[in-house]
Amino acid sequence: MHNLAVLVGAQFFAAWGQVCMVVLAGIVGAELAPRAGLATLPVACAVLGVAAATVPAALAMQCWGRRPVLIGGMLLAGTGSLLAAAAIQVQSFWLFCSATAVIGSNLACTAQYRFAAAESVAPGRVSRAVAWVMLGTVGAAVVAPQLVVAVRHWAGAEYSGSFLLLSLAYAAGSACLLGLREAPQSADGPREQGRPLLPILRQPAFLIALLAAATGYGVMALLMTATPLSMHVVDGYSVEATALVIQAHVLSMYLPSLVSGWLVARLGAWRMIAAGALLELACTGLAVAGQDLAHYSLALVALGTGWNFLFVAGTTLLTRSYRSEERFRVQAVNEFGIFGITAGASLLAGALIAALGWQGLNRLAAAPLLLLLAVTLLGRRHAR
Numbered sequence: 395m396h397n398l399a400v401l402v403g404a405q406f407f408a409a410w411g412q413v414c415m416v417v418l419a420g421i422v423g424a425e426l427a428p429r430a431g432l433a434t435l436p437v438a439c440a441v442l443g444v445a446a447a448t449v450p451a452a453l454a455m456q457c458w459g460r461r462p463v464l465i466g467g468m469l470l471a472g473t474g475s476l477l478a479a480a481a482i483q484v485q486s487f488w489l490f491c492s493a494t495a496v497i498g499s500n501l502a503c504t505a506q507y508r509f510a511a512a513e514s515v516a517p518g519r520v521s522r523a524v525a526w527v528m529l530g531t532v533g534a535a536v537v538a539p540q541l542v543v544a545v546r547h548w549a550g551a552e553y554s555g556s557f558l559l560l561s562l563a564y565a566a567g568s569a570c571l572l573g574l575r576e577a578p579q580s581a582d583g584p585r586e587q588g589r590p591l592l593p594i595l596r597q598p599a600f601l602i603a604l605l606a607a608a609t610g611y612g613v614m615a616l617l618m619t620a621t622p623l624s625m626h627v628v629d630g631y632s633v634e635a636t637a638l639v640i641q642a643h644v645l646s647m648y649l650p651s652l653v654s655g656w657l658v659a660r661l662g663a664w665r666m667i668a669a670g671a672l673l674e675l676a677c678t679g680l681a682v683a684g685q686d687l688a689h690y691s692l693a694l695v696a697l698g699t700g701w702n703f704l705f706v707a708g709t710t711l712l713t714r715s716y717r718s719e720e721r722f723r724v725q726a727v728n729e730f731g732i733f734g735i736t737a738g739a740s741l742l743a744g745a746l747i748a749a750l751g752w753q754g755l756n757r758l759a760a761a762p763l764l765l766l767l768a769v770t771l772l773g774r775r776h777a778r
Contacts, residue, residue: 397574397575398512398514400575403508403570404570404574405507405527405528405529405530405531406534407468407534407563407564407570408500408501408507408530408564409504409531410538410542410564411560411561412501412531412534413437413535413538414557414560415540416640416643417539417622417640418556419436419437419494419555420433420619420622421553421622421636422482422490423436423487423491424491424623424627426482428673430744431748432487433627434740434744434747437494437743438740439494439495440497440501441513441733442498443494443496444498444499444504444737445734445736446495446499447498447499447522447724449730450502451502451503453722455506460682461572464503464574465571467499467503468565470499472564473561474495474500476557478493478560479549479554479765483549483550487521489660493557498773500564502729503636505729506530506729508523508709509621509709511527512524513721520710521655521656521659521663521706522656523655525651525656526651526655528702528705528706529649531647531648531651532649532651535584535647536641538584542559546682567753587753595724595778597715598773599711599714600712600715602732603663603711603712603728604732605609605770606711606770607705607708608731609735609763610670610671610674610701610708611704611732612735612738612762613674613763614674614697614701614742614761615739615740617678617681617722617756618643619739619740619743620699620744620746621690621694622636622640623747624747631687640694642691642694645764646694646697646698646702647701647702651702651706651758655706658706658707662768663710664705664707664711664773666702666706667770670700670703671763671770672700673696673697673703674696674704675700677756678693678759678763679723681693681752681753682753682756684723691692712724743755
């Protein structure tokens with residue numbers, strides 16, 4: 395329970411970066427970008443930072459344990475936040491993109507919190523531990539969106555103050571992680587090599603776990619990245635109204651963790667993956683139905699809840715595909731796959747929203763969700 399408390403606290407502070415990226419990076423990008431199609435490039439760079447750091451972070455944890463690497467990730471993201479504030483001050487789009495990549499690299503460490511939690515509990519409680527760690531983001535979702543908007547004029551140039559505040563959150567998070575205790579295997583490194591990687595990756599459980607998390611994350615990133623552009627830049631909603639919708643979305647991503655871990659344990663990972671895919675499909679239907687504030691809000695809530703179900707169920711299923719000594723290699727492949735797809739989705743969001751519009755983008759997003767639903771149903775029958 396000690397590690398769970400530490401990880402929940404660290405998740406709270408780390409999630410400020412996620413909130414800041416979602417609410418502000420696209421808007422700042424639209425103001426600084428040399429052309430409209432590059433507006434979401436800062437968000438894509440943040441996700442590329444995650445993808446690039448995923449394998450090195452996992453291998454570093456295998457060598458030195460989780461705590462020093464997780465603290466280092468927080469401190470690096472704090473440095474990136476200061477760089478972002480400086481980029482806004484000097485109105486440099488490319489420096490801002492570099493800064494968001496540095497900030498994003500910490501998510502490769504933050505994503506490991508759920509595995510650290512899983513290692514701290516008995517196998518039968520893994521889904522609940524994963525869900526509880528994700529609940530740390532709920533506090534950030536309540537506090538951060540309005541606060542980062544409120545302090546945006548702190549340092550003169552608009553939104554520079556938001557990133558200065560973010561650097562303080564990362565400093566607090568690194569202090570929180572000082573209390574993390576290493577699992578016995580993590581402290582000394584695994585003593586056995588385990589099976590070759592390819593047979594592990596061919597297992598249906600691994601493939602469905604990766605597909606569920608990658609599809610859920612990719613669709614969520616595509617639509618979430620495009621939301622501030624569609625609402626604020628295209629439809630003319632205020633930045634405060636946009637922040638409220640994003641706040642509702644982030645809450646819906648993590649608040650279901652109060653029950654999603656229990657639901658996975660009760661109903662099984664396969665059923666929860668199907669439920670998550672159906673909820674994200676509901677998001678696309680609501681978005682196509684209209685572009686008033688209610689449609690945006692309900693669509694983003696459905697999107698967040700579906701992502702939660704897919705991520706918790708996918709992570710739970712993943713932990714059943716490897717042995718303890720194999721975990722770092724398998725986790726690295728899984729995370730690289732998830733965040734590689736998410737980076738591509740974020741990168742395409744700006745160009746797609748410009749070419750297809752909000753409703754066209756959502757119609758496109760429905761296709762991979764339908765594929766996931768079909769593969770999950772077939773995979774469950776094969777697993778029987």
